[in-house]
Structure formats: C-alpha cells, structure tokens
Amino acid sequence: xxxxxxxxxxxxxxxxxxxxxxxxxxxxxxxxxxxxxxxxxxxxxxxxxxxxxxxxxxxxxxxxxxxxxxxxxxxxxxxxxxxxxxxxxxxxxxxxxxxxxxxxxxxxxxxxxxxxxxxxxxxxxxxxxxxxxxxxxxxxxxxxxxxxxxxxxxxxxxxxxxxxxxxxxxxxxxxxxxxxxxxxxxxxxxxxxxxxxxxxxxxxxxxxxxxxxxxxxxxxxxxxxxxxxxxxxxxxxxxxxxxxxxxxxxxxxxxxxxxxxxxxxxxxxxxxxxxxxxxxxxxxxxxxxxxxxxxx
Amino acid sequence: xxxxxxxxxxxxxxxxxxxxxxxxxxxxxxxxxxxxxxxxxxxxxxxxxxxxxxxxxxxxxxxxxxxxxxxxxxxxxxxxxxxxxxxxxxxxxxxxxxxxxxxxxxxxxxxxxxxxxxxxxxxxxxxxxxxxxxxxxxxxxxxxxxxxxxxxxxxxxxxxxxxxxxxxxxxxxxxxxxxxxxxxxxxxxxxxxxxxxxxxxxxxxxxxxxxxxxxxxxxxxxxxxxxxxxxxxxxxxxxxxxxxxxxxxxxxxxxxxxxxxxxxxxxxxxxxxxxxxxxxxxxxxxxxxxxxxxxxxxxxxxxxxxxxxxxxxxxxxxxxxxxxxxxxxxxxxxxxxxxxxxxxxxxxxxxxxxxxxxxxxxxxxxxxxxxxxxxxxxxxxxxxxxxxxxxxxxxxxxxxxxxxxxxxxxxxxxxxxxxxxxxxxxxxxxxxxxxxxxxxxxxxxxxxxxxxxxxxxxxxxxxxxxxxxxxxxxxxxxxxxxxxxxxxxxxxxxxxxxxxxxxxxxxxxxxxxxxxxxxxxxxxxxxxxxxxxxxxxxxxxxxxxxxxxxxxxxxxxxxxxxxxxxxxxxxxxxxxxxxxxxxxxxxxxxxxxxxxxxxxxxxxxxxxxxxxxxxxxxxxxxxxxxxxxxxxxxxxxxxxxxxxxxxxxxxxxxxxxxxxxxxxxxxxxxxxxxxxxxxxxxxxxxxxxxx
Numbered sequence: 009x010x011x012x013x014x015x016x017x018x019x020x021x022x023x024x025x026x027x028x029x030x031x032x033x034x035x036x037x038x039x040x041x042x043x044x045x046x047x048x049x050x051x052x053x054x055x056x057x058x059x060x061x062x063x064x065x066x067x068x069x070x071x072x073x074x075x076x077x078x079x080x081x082x083x084x085x086x087x088x089x090x091x092x093x094x095x096x097x098x099x100x101x102x103x104x105x106x107x108x109x110x111x112x113x114x115x116x117x118x119x120x121x122x123x124x125x126x127x128x129x130x131x132x133x134x135x136x137x138x139x140x141x142x143x144x145x146x147x148x149x150x151x152x153x154x155x156x157x158x159x160x161x162x163x164x165x166x167x168x169x170x171x172x173x174x175x176x177x178x179x180x181x182x183x184x185x186x187x188x189x190x191x192x193x194x195x196x197x198x199x200x201x202x203x204x205x206x207x208x209x210x211x212x213x214x215x216x217x218x219x220x221x222x223x224x225x226x227x228x229x230x231x232x233x234x235x236x237x238x239x240x241x242x243x244x245x246x247x248x249x250x251x252x253x254x255x256x257x258x259x260x261x262x263x264x265x266x267x268x269x270x271x272x273x274x275x276x277x278x279x280x281x282x283x284x285x286x287x288x289x290x291x292x293x294x295x296x297x298x299x300x301x302x303x304x
Numbered sequence: 305x306x307x308x309x310x311x312x313x314x315x316x317x318x319x320x321x322x323x324x325x326x327x328x329x330x331x332x333x334x335x336x337x338x339x340x341x342x343x344x345x346x347x348x349x350x351x352x353x354x355x356x357x358x359x360x361x362x363x364x365x366x367x368x369x370x371x372x373x374x375x376x377x378x379x380x381x382x383x384x385x386x387x388x389x390x391x392x393x394x395x396x397x398x399x400x401x402x403x404x405x406x407x408x409x410x411x412x413x414x415x416x417x418x419x420x421x422x423x424x425x426x427x428x429x430x431x432x433x434x435x436x437x438x439x440x441x442x443x444x445x446x447x448x449x450x451x452x453x454x455x456x457x458x459x460x461x462x463x464x465x466x467x468x469x470x471x472x473x474x475x476x477x478x479x480x481x482x483x484x485x486x487x488x489x490x491x492x493x494x495x496x497x498x499x500x501x502x503x504x505x506x507x508x509x510x511x512x513x514x515x516x517x518x519x520x521x522x523x524x525x526x527x528x529x530x531x532x533x534x535x536x537x538x539x540x541x542x543x544x545x546x547x548x549x550x551x552x553x554x555x556x557x558x559x560x561x562x563x564x565x566x567x568x569x570x571x572x573x574x575x576x577x578x579x580x581x582x583x584x585x586x587x588x589x590x591x592x593x594x595x596x597x598x599x600x601x602x603x604x605x606x607x608x609x610x611x612x613x614x615x616x617x618x619x620x621x622x623x624x625x626x627x628x629x630x631x632x633x634x635x636x637x638x639x640x641x642x643x644x645x646x647x648x649x650x651x652x653x654x655x656x657x658x659x660x661x662x663x664x665x666x667x668x669x670x671x672x673x674x675x676x677x678x679x680x681x682x683x684x685x686x687x688x689x690x691x692x693x694x695x696x697x698x699x700x701x702x703x704x705x706x707x708x709x710x711x712x713x714x715x716x717x718x719x720x721x722x723x724x725x726x727x728x729x730x731x732x733x734x735x736x737x738x739x740x741x742x743x744x745x746x747x748x749x750x751x752x753x754x755x756x757x758x759x760x761x762x763x764x765x766x767x768x769x770x771x772x773x774x775x776x777x778x779x780x781x782x783x784x785x786x787x788x789x790x791x792x793x794x795x796x797x798x799x800x801x802x803x804x805x806x807x808x809x810x811x812x813x814x815x816x817x818x819x820x821x822x823x824x825x826x827x828x829x830x831x832x833x834x835x836x837x838x839x840x841x842x843x844x845x846x847x848x849x850x851x852x853x854x855x856x857x858x859x860x861x862x863x864x865x866x867x868x869x870x871x872x873x874x875x876x877x878x879x880x881x882x883x884x885x886x887x888x889x890x891x892x893x894x895x896x897x898x899x900x901x902x903x904x905x906x907x908x909x910x911x912x913x914x915x916x917x918x919x920x921x922x923x924x925x926x927x928x929x930x931x932x933x934x935x936x937x938x939x940x941x942x943x944x945x946x947x948x949x950x951x952x953x954x955x956x957x958x959x960x961x962x963x964x965x966x967x968x969x970x971x972x973x974x975x976x977x978x979x980x981x982x983x984x985x986x987x988x989x990x991x992x993x994x995x
C-alpha cells in the first residue's frame with residue numbers, strides 16, 4: 009500500500025516537473041521570438057469612416073468617424089505592413105444586411121480608412137496608406153508614405169516563411185504589442201489551437217478569441233511561423249452564392265490564417281504597390297480632378 | 305425624491321420644435337343644441353380665424369449646426385405669421401435662427417422662399433421676409449395684427465395657430481392659465497445659444513394644445529389679435545412669448561436687423577429669505593471691467609432704484625422685470641443707481657454699453673477640419689480672457705487636419721496666430737487661410753499658436769489641398785456566375801438521383817463564363833476539379849463558392865454534372881469576378897452633395913435592370929446634403945437630369961457641372977427606385993446665403 013502511494017506521488021511530481029520544464033521552455037521560446045521579431049509588430053492608428061447606404065432619406069444617417077488603434081506586422085525592408093482589414097475597417101465584416109424593415113431594404117455598410125499612421129518600436133511615426141486588400145481573408149497591406157528625401161526608417165521585418173504544421177491543442181505563441189497605456193511595450197501571449205478548419209482553406213482557431221491581437225504573427229512551440237491573426241465572416245446559413253443577394257450577417261470569428269496564404273497576398277500587394285508607383289510617376293505633373301475617382 | 309420629481313418634470317418640458325412626433329389636433333366645432341353663449345363664442349372664433357389664419361405660415365427650414373468639424377444640415381419645420389404687407393414673418397429663433405434655407409407655405413398651399421432678416425436668441429424671436437419677387441400670385445398678402453398682451457388676464461379664451469408636427473395650418477382652443485409663467489429653478493434654464501431665455505421672457509401659459517411644429521405660431525385672442533408667440537410646452541401647458549415683447553423685438557430686427565440692448569455688468573437675483581429688506585433687487589455679482597464694476601457696485605448690494613425706477617425682486621418671477629429694465633435702457637445712457645450697502649443707501653453712476661451676444665456664430669473652416677466662432681465679450685470672459693481676439697474652436701472633424709495635428713486642436717481652444725500672423729477673428733483667419741492655401745494641391749503645413757486655459761501651445765496643421773485618398777487595390781478573384789442550391793437527400797430522391805449529392809444550378813447569368821461554358825439551369829454539379837461536391841445546406845453552397853475563389857483566374861477547371869440524370873463533363877476557364885473586373889467609373893458633385901457611378905452588368909443582373917434602361921447608379925448621397933433633402937437615396941437609378949437623358953457618368957458629370965456653373969436653384973432628377981419612378985427636385989442654396 010505504502011509502496012503504491014510512493015509511486016503515485018513520484019509520478020505526480022515527475023509530471024509536475026515535466027510540465028514546469030515545458031512551461032519554462034515555451035516561455036524561453038516566446039522571449040526569444042519577442043527579442044527577434046518583437047520590433048516587427050507595430051502600432052497602427054487610423055480614422056475609420058463608416059457610411060450606411062440603402063436607407064430611406066428619413067432614416068439616413070451621417071457617416072460615423074472614429075479613431076482606431078490596432079496592430080500590424082512589418083514584412084519587408086521597405087516597410088510594407090500586413091494587418092487585419094477587419095480591425096482597420098470593421099464595416100468590411102458586415103458588408104450588407106438584407107431584408108430590413110417592411111420594405112425589405114438592403115443596407116450596405118461601406119468603410120474607409122484615412123489618416124493612417126504607423127508607430128515603430130523605436131517611437132518613430134510616419135503616415136501610411138492601404139495598398140491592397142483581400143476581402144475574403146480580411147487582410148490588408150500598408151506602405152509607408154514618406155516625404156520626398158525623408159530618411160527611410162530602419163524597419164525590422166519578419167521574413168515570411170511557409171507555415172509550420174500545428175494541430176488541435178498545440179501551444180502557439182502570439183507576438184503582440186501594448187497600446188499607449190502600456191507605453192507600447194512588446195508583449196507575448198501563449199495560447200492553444202482549439203480547432204483546425206480545413207475547408208475552404210486551412211485555418212486555426214485560437215482558444216482566446218481576443219480582438220485586440222489582430223494583425224500579429226503566430227509561432228509554434230518550435231519557433232516556426234504559423235500564420236497571422238485576423239477576423240473573418242462566419243459561414244452562415246444565409247450566405248449563399250455571389251448572385252443570391254444575400255450575405256452573411258455580422259457574425260465573425262477570430263482565426264489564424266496560414267502564413268503561405270499571407271505570402272501569396274503579399275506578393276499581390278507588392279505588385280499593386282509597384283503598379284501604383286508607376287501610375288504615380290506617369291501622373292506626375294497632371295492636375296487631378298478631385299471630384300473624379302476611378303476604381304483601380 | 306427631489307431628483308425624481310425634477311426628472312419627471314423635466315420630461316414634461318417639451319420644446320415645440322419636434323418634427324419626429326405627430327399630434328392630431330382637434331378643433332371642437334358647434335354641434336346641435338348649442339347655447340347662446342356657445343354660439344357667441346363660435347362667432348368670435350370665426351372672426352378671429354378670419355383675421356389671423358390666412359397669414360399663418362408653415363416654415364420648412366434647412367438649418368445648420370456645428371458638429372464634428374462641419375456645419376451639418378438638418379431639416380425642421382415651424383410656424384409663423386405675416387405681420388406686414390412687405391412680407392415680414394415673425395417666428396422663433398429656435399425655428400429659423402440658424403436657417404440655410406427657408407420656404408414658407410401659405411394656408412392656400414402657395415410656397416414662397418424667405419430670407420432671414422435677423423434673429424434674437426435671448427427673446428427667441430426671428431424675423432423672415434418673403435421673397436415676393438418670385439411670387440406667382442400678385443394678390444396682397446394677408447397680415448395679422450398684434451393686440452396688447454399686457455391686457456391679457458387668466459381665463460381669457462385663446463387660439464393657438466400653427467403647424468403641429470409639421471402638418472398644415474391648424475388651430476386649437478384654450479384659456480390663458482398664467483400670465484407670468486416661469487420655469488421653476490429645479491427645471492433649470494431654457495438656454496439658446498448661450499442666452500437664458502427665461503431671464504427676459506415670462507411666458508403666457510395656456511392650455512390650447514400645442515406640439516412640435518407649433519413653435520413660432522401666434523397665440524390669438526378672440527378679437528383676432530396676436531397676443532403671444534408660442535414657444536414651449538411645460539407641464540402640460542403651452543408657453544407663448546408675450547406679444548408686446550415679441551413685437552418690440554421684431555420691430556427692431558425689421559429696422560436694423562438686430563436688437564440693441566444695454567449692458568451694465570450687473571447680475572441680479574431675488575432677495576434672500578433671510579434678508580430683512582422689504583424692497584430692492586439683490587446684486588449676485590458684478591462682471592469685472594463692466595460699467596457697474598467701474599462705478600463700484602458690488603455683490604451683496606441691494607438695488608432700490610435703477611435709472612429713477614424703483615425696483616423690487618422677491619421671487620424668481622419678478623427678476624425678468626428688472627432684467628428687462630436694464631436691457632431696454634438706451635445704449636450709452638448715463639444711469640443712476642441707488643443701492644443699499646451695509647444698511648446705508650448709496651448712489652452709483654455709470655454709462656451703459658452695448659450688450660454683445662453671449663456667443664458668436666459658428667462657421668466651418670473646411671481647410672482646418674473645424675467649426676469655430678468669434679469671441680464675444682461674455683464668451684471671452686467665460687474663458688477668463690481679457691481680450692476677444694482669437695477664434696474659438698467649437699468642434700473638430702475626426703481625422704481632419706486639426707485633429708491630425710500634434711498637439712491636436714480641441715473644442716474651446718482659441719486659435720490666436722497662424723504663421724506668425726495674429727488672428728483676431730474668423731474673417732481674418734479665413735483671409736489668412738485663403739492666402740496660404742491658394743493654388744495648392746497638397747496639404748500645406750502651417751505653424752499655429754493656440755491657447756488652452758492659461759497655456760499657449762504651438763502646433764503644425766496641414767491645411768488645404770486634397771487630403772491623400774486611401775484607395776487600396778482589391779484582390780481579384782475568379783467567379784462562377786450562377787445561382788446554386790444544395791441538393792439534400794430529399795431533393796435528390798425527388799429528382800430521381802438518390803444517393804448522388806451535389807449542388808443544383810438554379811440560374812445561369814447570361815453572357816458570362818458559366819453560360820459560355822454551356823452550363824444550364826437544372827444541371828447538378830457532382831464534382832469539381834476531381835473532388836466530389838456534397839451540399840446539404842446553404843452554408844455548403846457558400847463553402848463550394850469559396851473553394852472556387854481560391855483558384856487562379858485563367859485556370860481551366862472541370863465540372864462533372866448530371867443533366868437530366870445523365871453524366872456530362874464541362875470545362876470552364878475561370879474568369880475574374882465582375883465586381884472587380886468592371887471598374888465602374890464614378891463622379892461626385894460636391895455642390896449637389898451626391899455621387900453616381902456606371903451601372904455594371906452585376907447591377908443589372910442583381911436588380912433585373914433591362915438593357916433598354918439607360919442610366920447611372922446613385923452611389924453616394926451626403927447625409928443632410930441638398931440631394932438628400934430632395935429625397936435622393938443611394939441605389940436610385942438616375943435616368944434624366946433636367947429632362948436630359950443620362951446614359952453614362954460622363955453625361956451626368958457634364959449636366960451636374962453645368963447646373964453648378966449656372967448656380968441652378970432647382971435641378972430636376974428623374975429616377976427609378978425598384979419598380980417605381982419619380983421626379984426629385986434638388987434646390988441648393990448658393991453662396992451660403994441665408995434663405
């Protein structure tokens with residue numbers, strides 16, 4: 009009896025020690041990742057303007073403007089930043105709401121961001137603009153808007169790499185950063201994958217669906233890149249095909265989008281940035297009509 | 305308890321300009337079996353109606369209000385009465401005092417535009433003048449006369465005439481309930497643009513039903529004379545500004561566009577209950593550097609005589625009499641005041657000065673992204689400033705130039721210098737801004753000094769030019785232009801394909817990739833690119849569509865389908881979604897405050913718009929802008945402008961620019977909304993003229 013008890017106690021102690029070692033290990037990995045990539049996670053502020061259209065004139069509302077303080081991740085030496093479109097422009101998550109009121113109105117929410125500013129870890133702040141957006145994954149990209157002749161900041165990018173595999177219940181490390189109240193200090197969150205979504209694409213669901221950590225990178229226990237956190241629309245039962253005139257309601261889910269998907273979008277964003285730059289060069293000297301816009 | 309009572313009473317105070325609610329007014333008419341007295345009253349009512357009702361107007365107002373760095377427009381309605389043959393109309397300041405556009409509707413339906421001649425927040429009176437040059441009818445205007453409101457007694461029968469709820473002209477009947485109605489202290493003050501209306505006005509309380517929209521309408525006696533101007537509803541009673549006061553304010557406004565009042569710097573209150581005095585008015589305070597302070601008057605003095613007139617104030621209701629005496633003294637008159645100090649009577653002498661408005665008028669400074677106003681003597685003193693130099697910020701546009709500055713400009717900051725040039729007032733700031741921004745296309749950084757409390761801050765604000773647009777490229781995705789439905793087991797069995805899951809095509813968009821590839825409505829897709837398709841529910845269909853979107857544009861994919869239960873294979877090259885491929889051209893006109901874009905093929909499919917219908921889609925309507933006031937709504941299809949067809953955005957742009965160039969006062973749009981068509985009239989007011 010005594011012997012059995014001793015074995016049990018020893019087993020519990022061993023498990024506890026293993027667990028502590030493991031905790032220490034992941035803690036150490038998180039600190040190392042923060043030291044290596046912490047400065048890649050930057051604070052972004054912007055003013056988002058949300059307009060609602062489709063309401064009758066008596067119900068029309070003025071555009072709502074509000075300031076948002078969010079996070080993004082620097083992904084190249086030129087300062088391209090990836091972040092969650094849903095964080096920058098929450099209206100993008102809703103899109104449109106159908107069958108409203110007696111007249112079955114369709115209300116569309118349209119959001120735009122302006123006055124985008126990026127604050128680097130060293131405190132330097134500069135304006136930026138959106139260059140590319142993916143409305144499926146709700147991921148968007150910014151490029152710095154530096155003045156002519158202005159010295160380029162020293163960006164510390166994460167070089168995006170193919171995702172490490174992770175699975176249900178695996179531990180993950182989220183690199184994040186505090187806001188003004190935390191003096192913009194780097195921060196890490198150790199979390200677990202609760203689920204892996206396979207269709208229409210692989211996505212990981214973190215256990216803590218916090219909306220304050222959108223646009224930041226996620227790593228595995230072994231320091232491999234997993235993906236980027238964003239919020240996407242949930243597949244809803246009213247979400248039909250393109251031409252059904254029905255879209256998802258405001259149901260959203262926090263997900264980790266695999267890094268190869270982000271890399272694919274980053275490639276398109278780079279192309280868009282180059283095209284835009286070329287367009288600007290061609291346009292130089294031309295007086296633009298401010299009232300006229302063409303969707304590019 | 306007290307708080308609860310206050311809240312309950314406060315809820316009963318209703319300013320009558322409330323267009324959101326409607327109240328049906330009943331006018332009791334004679335019935336069979338009336339008494340002689342009733343018949344006599346009815347006769348008098350009919351006579352009073354004949355004398356005043358024809359001059360009663362409904363006033364439709366487009367007003368402006370400083371908010372979020374902009375002068376935002378909103379619509380309202382009130383009432384008024386024509387008081388002379390020139391077309392002057394008396395109404396409330398809170399109805400028309402901030403009007404950008406005024407249209408008066410006569411009882412016979414005639415609509416005439418009007419100009420705001422002047423407005424007085426302290427008395428809550430405004431005077432408009434009908435623009436008779438545009439009048440189609442040339443018959444003389446009906447004019448209402450004022451009676452003597454000092455002769456009104458409690459119990460007099462009165463008629464409240466106005467347009468409750470913005471409806472057409474209506475009349476209600478009641479009696480005078482109170483000839484000196486005041487808000488009890490626990491209800492607070494009725495404050496309009498910094499002026500405490502109750503410090504001057506003692507309302508005629510009555511029980512003739514009034515409601516939102518009655519504001520500015522006349523309270524009429526049975527002789528058919530105006531004895532009051534309806535203004536408020538308090539605790540179930542209507543409150544009208546006494547006719548004598550209203551008439552004297554209106555006369556001054558008609559003569560010189562403003563009301564001239566004296567300022568002494570004396571602030572008064574009723575005598576304290578503990579006071580042993582049985583007469584006089586207690587001085588509660590003296591404004592620094594005012595005529596009264598220079599004469600040596602002090603808080604605690606009890607004024608016995610003002611300019612030779614004995615004064616007394618025992619209760620709140622008596623205070624407006626003393627205030628009226630001060631205010632009505634001619635500006636620049638030497639005044640003698642007898643007051644008790646420490647039980648001894650003393651004499652004081654001073655000369656009154658012009659009383660300035662409590663606050664300046666708000667104005668929008670687009671280049672700065674703020675609204676601001678000039679400082680008046682009182683508003684400067686409230687900010688503890690010795691000078692009225694500078695411009696006070698009243699609201700800031702989120703994300704606008706002033707908000708983006710570090711440090712940012714905030715409400716109540718006083719802008720005193722721009723690029724080392726002192727700023728005395730709004731006119732100077734507008735002039736400096738115009739000079740600094742002339743011809744620039746990009747925002748220009750300017751050094752601005754502003755004062756916040758006792759501190760003087762410097763900031764750099766990037767003003768003028770076009771703020772850079774943030775217009776990201778949207779990722780391009782392939783489309784499968786069909787409408788699908790899931791084939792659940794029940795449906796599969798009914799279709800004779802039991803055990804064969806898939807998605808059924810309910811509609812194929814004509815002339816697009818799927819139609820060209822040969823898909824037909826009724827086809828059942830069983831596999832896509834080699835993978836079986838299973839869709840029991842709507843969300844499975846959504847998932848299927850999302851999977852297609854993951855493919856590259858241009859890739860050829862294979863669909864296995866069942867067509868009338870026979871297996872068929874269709875190859876299709878994935879094409880870019882029309883949503884991103886079509887890049888519809890757009891145009892926004894800032895004068896009419898609306899934007900349009902080309903109709904895309906997706907629009908035509910989604911809305912089932914036939915190809916024969918030519919037009920452009922309204923994609924933007926500025927809230928409270930001119931287009932919105934004309935009831936244009938986003939998603940309207942604009943078919944013609946002033947009768948000219950609008951087949952594309954270029955034409956819309958040209959026609960709207962032409963209308964802007966000629967400053968058209970009316971632009972008629974013909975639009976389609978769903979299955980309905982309608983004509984809408986945009987009626988902008990150019991040059992910010994108060995009309």
